[in-house]
Amino acid sequence: ASIYIRNMENGEWTAVNEDEGYHPGSLIKVPMLMYYLKESETNPQLLDEQLSLPADLRGLPSQSSIGERIVAGKPYRIRELLSFMVSHSDNQATYLLNSHCNIERFKKIFSDLQLQVPDVTDTTFSMSIRDYSVFLGVLYNATYLSAENSEFALSLMAASSFNLGLSSRLPGDLPVARKFGEFDFEHKKELHESGIIYCNQ
Secondary structure, eight states, rough: OOOOEOOOTOOEEEETTTEEEEOOOOGGGGHHEEEEEEEEHHHGGGGOOEOOOOOOOOOOOOSSSSSOOOOOOOOHHHHHHHHHHOOOOOOOHHHHHHHTTTTHHHHHHHHHHHHOOTTTTTHHHHOOHHHHHHHHHHHTTSSSSHHHHHHHHHHHHHTTTSSSSSSGGSTTTTTTEEEEEEETTTTEEEEEEEEETTTOO
């Protein structure tokens, strides 16, 4: 188990096992979200492009926590799919978005942020909680995406339907932009959540 807590205003931090590696699981959906928002800054029509899920799709990763999901055969705008992917962790929406992304430009997000570039086919790929926090930091400070896109990304994370983690012990009116991830492969099971708690709202 690892914990990493950072004050976004002054940089003070405390941690336990902050360099331990974990498979990010569904946490990888945040850099995928960032990929599409970054692409939209040079292609403003991108988020309004439509995709639809094949009816015979099989083999998606299992999920123990399932929110709203897209319907096969129905066209969805990419901005809608991003909402399903991040707010509800929908693996079907994620499949569509993954299959239409440029994988090299997706990996560039990691290299741009000086993080280890993932092999997306490697089930042993891992990240530390400290490294993962870089994504949250650049969204909070709007230093990688535009301010508008950073705010949009955080609004999708704040609308997360997963309420059994960070937000479960906090006051209901306290905003929390978060993403949970689960990894279940062979005999290895992991559950993670990373987010920004807006304590001074």
